[in-house]
Amino acid sequence: MNDEQLLRYSRHILLDEIGIEGQQGLLDARALVIGAGGLGSPVALYLGTAGVGHITLVDHDTVDLTNLQRQIAHRQDRIGQPKVESAAQSLRDINPGIVVQTLAQRADAALLDQLVAQASLVFDCSDNFATRHAVNQACVKHRKPLVAAAATGFDGQISVYDSRQADCPCYACLFPPDSRFEEQRCATMGVFAPLVGIIGSLQAAEGLKLLAGLETGLRGRLLMLDARTMEWNEIRVRRDPACPVCAA
Numbered sequence: 660m661n662d663e664q665l666l667r668y669s670r671h672i673l674l675d676e677i678g679i680e681g682q683q684g685l686l687d688a689r690a691l692v693i694g695a696g697g698l699g700s701p702v703a704l705y706l707g708t709a710g711v712g713h714i715t716l717v718d719h720d721t722v723d724l725t726n727l728q729r730q731i732a733h734r735q736d737r738i739g740q741p742k743v744e745s746a747a748q749s750l751r752d753i754n755p756g757i758v759v760q761t762l763a764q765r766a767d768a769a770l771l772d773q774l775v776a777q778a779s780l781v782f783d784c785s786d787n788f789a790t791r792h793a794v795n796q797a798c799v800k801h802r803k804p805l806v807a808a809a810a811t812g813f814d815g816q817i818s819v820y821d822s823r824q825a826d827c828p829c830y831a832c833l834f835p836p837d838s839r840f841e842e843q844r845c846a847t848m849g850v851f852a853p854l855v856g857i858i859g860s861l862q863a864a865e866g867l868k869l870l871a872g873l874e875t876g877l878r879g880r881l882l883m884l885d886a887r888t889m890e891w892n893e894i895r896v897r898r899d900p901a902c903p904v905c906a907a
Contacts, residue, residue: 660686664756668710671871681871682710688870689713691774693766693794694784695742696720697855698808698862700732702782705863707750707757711870714750715760715774716743729852766790771797780866783807784859788834792904795830798822799905805830806866806877808858813851813886815858818896819865819877822905827878828896831904854886 660668660683671677671685690711692703695718706714720742722733732746743761750759764770766785775781775797783794783805791807798805799822807830808817821827861882865875881894900906 664710667754667756671709676873677871681873684871685710685867686712688779689715689777690780690782690866690870691715691717691778692782692784693717693771693790694786695730695732695746696726696784696786697729697850698784698810698859699742699782700730700746701856701859702784702863702866703746703750704732704753705860706866707754707759709863709867710754711757711867713758713760715762715778716746717762717764717766717770717774718742718746719763719765729850729855731856766793768793768797772800775803776801778803780870781805782862782866783830784862791830791834792836795820796904799829804869806862806869808862810855810858811848811850813854815854815884815886816881817858817861817865817877818881819869819875821875821878824878826898828898829902829905832899832902833881833894833896835899836903851886854884857884857886 668682671682672679688711690706692699695716722737722740722742722745726733732749737745741763743763747759747761771793781798781803783791785791802822804821806819820829865877868875879896881896883892
């Protein structure tokens with residue numbers, strides 16, 4: 660690290676749990692963020708401020724007026740721009756010392772196979788089960804840790820799926836691909852604005868700990884928030900020996 664980096668990241672370096680080595684781990688890391696909306700905004704912004712050296716953003720959508728209620732990486736004057744370009748501009752404004760790669764396209768299986776293989780860590784900030792399962796399959800295939808979350812209405816959830824550990828479940832262990840789950844999208848269900856900030860910040864926190872060499876407390880735990888009452892609940896999740904993805 661040069662003198663400017665030592666000053667910029669000094670508050671991390673002062674933490675015994677992170678220090679110089681942990682911060683260097685962040686600078687050397689490659690983070691893949693799928694989705695640049697409500698969850699992807701705080702995830703990307705905190706990764707950028709914390710000094711993750713290479714951040715890849717994937718999202719096919721453009722900035723819309725309805726996004727601005729909660730998607731804090733975007734601005735009024737960027738309506739109509741690809742979300743990945745808008746988020747990248749915000750990241751570069753905050754920290755010009757990082758590399759931001761943008762892909763304004765859907766995260767299909769072929770693209771994910773390529774990008775996940777290159778990543779240190781993957782953040783699923785998407786809004787549909789098909790993409791979540793595709794991301795999970797790629798992470799299991801390439802043995803890359805995945806920090807996945809969802810938020811709609813007043814309800815949010817987050818977990819860490821780490822296929823590097825034999826006993827750790829994958830996303831499909833909890834949400835089997837052949838099960839029928841009702842899609843609950845913000846466009847039809849609504850979403851409490853700070854909820855995505857809370858859950859997205861937790862995603863960033865767990866990911867940054869992993870990249871800095873710390874342990875995450877969310878392997879095998881699905882943490883759920885009811886923002887109406889501000890009550891947290893959790894489900895302990897075990898690896899499914901019959902899982903069609905991680906046990907195949």
